[in-house]
Amino acid sequence: MTVETAKKRIIESGLKFTHQRMVVYNALQVSADHPTAESVYEKVKEANPSISLGTIYKTLENFVRAGILKKFTDDVGVMRFDPMLETHSHLYFTDTQEIKDYKDPGLVLLLKKYFEENQIDNFEVEELSLVIKGKTK
Amino acid sequence: MTVETAKKRIIESGLKFTHQRMVVYNALQVSADHPTAESVYEKVKEANPSISLGTIYKTLENFVRAGILKKFTDDVGVMRFDPMLETHSHLYFTDTQEIKDYKDPGLVLLLKKYFEENQIDNFEVEELSLVIKGKTK
């Protein structure tokens, strides 16, 4: 990930290019799975100590709107950001509290087929993902 | 739901029976889908105007620990309580912001079967639910 690709990506998505957006964008690339606003803030401050938490929130929100990120809320009610753009499911480890991505194209196909054959009354399915709770084996 | 069944249920779950718990329990029975602590509070105040919001939180938390309720966090980060105990999925209406339960035994069977045949590395599935996003048709 070079500066140029980051810049290109931000501008392509219709956002004005700023130093802060670029730093946040880069921090996301090296983040662990599903960072919180706070953890992005910590990471970003290394490169830009004067950035404010409010800017992080706003930037992440803009990235979500621009389709660069997805946002969801974890079990304790904290926002998490997900750099992955394809629809996918999550594994919740009840023992370690971790959240991991789970991608399974076969499963998605199976589910889509299921909902084509079994319509839900008065509801049009747009997006499907699974919450899989369990523990390390 | 009579007073007696409520009382029985509370005692069976190992909690001491109190007036407040009983009122909260009853409020849950007549609540709309997935009440928040706040909405339970509003409802309970009709029967017991002196109850405090802190007690509501603690009581709900106790019910969750006792297995009478489930708790989850919605997309805006607010806790919601779910009186239903069987595993079930949720429909998220992207147009109206509603959340509705979706029960589908056939789907559950399909998923269980799928995960028996397709084990996830180093992970033991305990509970499955689907997040179904879409809109009114």
Next chain:
DNA sequence: TGTCAGCTAATAATCATTCCTATTTGAGAA
């Protein structure tokens, strides 16, 4: 009825998130 662990009310504290506003900046125009 007396005892006491557990419960409750009231309120303070916390924490993630949003809002506010004066100041600065990026990008296109001249």
Next chain:
DNA sequence: TTCTCAAATAGGAATGATTATTAGCTGACA
């Protein structure tokens, strides 16, 4: 390059849901 201005930012205050604290109360059991 310099100018202009809409948009973005820093910094901090405000908000709102949730949790913690604590003093007093009460249900269950002997």
